[in-house]
Amino acid sequence: MKGSEALLKALEREGVEVIFGHPGGAIMPTYDALYDSKIRHILVRHEQGGIHAATAYARASGRVGVVMATSGPGALNLVTGLADAFMDSTPVVAITGNVPRALIGTDAFQEADVTGVTMPITKHNYLVQEVNDIPRVVREAFHIASTGRPGPVLIDLPKDVQLAEFTGTFDVELDLPGYKPTTKGHPKQIERALDALEKAERPILMVGGGAQHAHGELLAFAERTGIPVITTLMGLGAFPGNHPLWLGMPGMHGTVAANRAIHHADVILAIGLRFDDRVTGKVSRFAPHAHTIIHVDIDPAEIGKVVRTHVPIVGDAKLVLRELLKGAKPLKLAAWWRELEEWRTRHPLRWRPRPHLQSQEVIRAFHEATGGQAVVTTGVGQHQMFAAQFFPVSRPRSFITSGGLGTMGVGLPFAIGAKVARPEELVIDFDGDGSFQMTLQELATLVKYRLDVKVVILNNGYLGMVRQWQDLFHARRYSEVYLADSNPDFARLAEAYGIKGVRVERKEDLMKGVEAVLSADGPVVAEFKVYHEEGVFPMIPAGGAAEDMILEHPAEREEVEA
């Protein structure tokens, strides 16, 4: 057995069913072995598409996503996706070929120091020097990627190691003395948390991506206590978006109710989130009335990193919530809820209707037509925020977006990964004309594997979010954001790939367009030409606080005090 065959056998033993990848010189021995393997391979057209697809596969399924690429340029094309998976704590194993050991360090053809380059953007990485180490390295990589705070792990395999004769064993024991994640919360701290919540008058629950797997426990805890729930962008779906206890998303483009709830809360129970600056705004003005912040996270380094924490609980969200649930009591929050209801009903998410077709109404129309039963992916920008606002999902692992890194171009490859993970479900990629063009070569992947993904491009002819910032903060100096003069005809582009293309330009054709997308058998690329001057609101300008929230474009509406 060769090293490459040992690698595939080790992957099979980890339960790997699918690999996203792209071959090349230094990984050819493994692709040769793959020819006989029962593991399915999805050939992407660019390695970046592969890593994003693997990331979404992991996020949609809860399993480890696997991506494969060759040395040098192939591996370096993974870099953005690795950083994205790292920022959003996603379990991915990346396997890269490298030049033969004897050539490492000689500037050989297609050589790059991939373990060096990826060190700060992976949870861990390996350069395998010895063929018999393969089973151990694979075992460790999957364990590290999927436990504790999940993250990407890269395995770099020199070509001659893939070709070497394997004489080792697959029965390897995990021996990672420096890696022992704490999963069970400290009972004393859990008691303190319950105590603080019981005395709270204005408590809130803030939930992030770290609670996606704890949705059942979260629902039970929220319903038992009656505490309002706020989900971050990464936490969308961890708590049902149609539940009366849900206040929406916090932060820069969050709801009025969520941001005011944070502003006025006296006790905050934060679970599986890291207080990103898009959530907190100016940290010194974040949650000024909270005398107790309880922070539950599996990564001790996140606790106290950004906000002062009074009750630190290191542990897995699911296990901690189970313990919290044991002592949870219904709280008397009627007065608090009266305030929350007031904000919620007075300031729901809405938009100012215009004669043009608008992104918000397109997304809302898809939400209504599907009953919210879809797995949504997005690119990054205005359309992403509109999707977060107007397509509330009610199930976990169903809103897959690039949160921390804000990677434009993830929408289509994310949709591919989500569809491979959950083939029975409707997968919609809400994309922007800017984002979509960063990875549109993966339309070929949709065709190749007949992946029924609905791509909905909200085409405003601009890099809309940059334009919005230029509008608000750069005196309307629209520097290098105009795309409409050179955008392709997206419907015809789709047709060139053999994919159904749909184009909707007028408001009155909206429902017909939605129907055309959803009723089509197979993938669709639909272009909705939307109003180009739309802004995403509410908005807390960067570095601001809840009190600085603006509800509409200042030229259109006065500021509203928090």
Added chain:
Amino acid sequence: MRHVISVLVQDHPRVLNRITGLFARRGFNLESLAVGTTHVPGLSRISLVVSGDDHTLEQVEKQLNRLIEVLKVTDHSEPHVERELALVKVHVAGVEERLAVKDIQEAFRARVVDVAQKSLILELTGDSKKVDSFIEALRPYGILEVMRTGAVAMSRGERTLKVREKREAV
């Protein structure tokens, strides 16, 4: 504030890169670094001198602990021994200067490790402050070159840098 931190690591390739890379990426201020093997095969020990406020130091410790190959991190706030080694090459033109330098050498309990016609190499061990004063004392005579190691540290008494107890496996 200045802190001395000891880190026990698996001596895998690039483990030092991971640590220095972490400091660079997170913007932690690293004043000195010393590394060497230990009596246990496969384990190395690193001493870091770091400056920063309490919040930064807490992050330094936590971020180091996130590295898979890091087994143990200790901030030596308790009584500890701290040593640096310095080699100082001084210019000595004549007998008078040679005698004066010898006085300084004796006062600091340094050693002469190389004697040439116009220069001496002195070796000194001590904490950073002592090494600083030694260099200042020699400066008037004409220092030709200085090489200092990073500080190394060890807790006093029974306390040792042990691999942390196995907690529950995941």
